[in-house]
Amino acid sequence: MFRADRRHFSMMMLAALAGCSSKPAPAPRPQFKTYSGPPVTQVVVNKGQRRMHLVSNRSVLKSYDVGLGNQPAGHKQFEGDGKTPEGLYFIDRFNPRSRYHLSVGVSYPNEHDRAYAAAFMREPGGDIFIHGRGPEGNKFAPKNRDWTAGCIAVTDEEIEEVFAMLQPGVPIMIYA
Template sequence: MLVLDGADRVLQTYPVGLGFAPEGHKQFEGDGRTPEGVYTIDRRNPNSTYHLSIGISYPNEADIAFAEAQGLSPGGDIFIHGGPRPGIDPTNVRDWTAGCIAVTDREIEDIYAMVKDGTPIHIFA
């Protein structure tokens, strides 16, 4: 993941963890994929189940229309987040990222401080 400033200069880069099916754009709830495309940072959750989380504006209108045309839900609640808080055992679930973008706790602290709501995010494989 790259964090850019307003002039498209790289501020920082981070390795990330993705859903259990990391190839291809998220289409439906539970498909294990991470959305691909242009979204916006639209919320933040300091009380997340994970160590801080920043919300991504998935699903957009096109995502919703595609899923509904198939008679399915597009899913939602996609975040950039740190590791699970104490008491959550990631080995007890199939995919603890659930299609989100996971970074280390220290990295989400940095990202949380740098990236403001309304910031565009480009997610591509």
């Protein structure tokens, strides 16, 4: 009798499990946003206005308020100076595992930046990104708009759009 009850229980459990597996699984959430609009042909950052524009030919597709390096005035010259670069650079890498949610690399330093820093026997710095806030940035951004070490910061929601819209090689012009 005990063996029959156990067998009956086992059969009920198998039927219940089979019922669970026959339900369609929920669709997986996409990890990243997608973009299917006009291509971004240039990124324009105006440091004085704290604005970044994603441009397709002559049309502005999206604009964002940005935070800059913690020493926003002037062009980045040396590692640790807290300044955001100025001039023409290019989008050169994407980091989906950034500690600032997502990040898009800017090609600083270029040859001119390296030569200038070398003339002073200093390092030019690097790792300049457009990035979100992430947990760390959310602590600083509400108190101080310019909180990065030289990067260009937007909200986490906005970096998801930027990450989807940009491609490697897109020029980024950063104006004072």
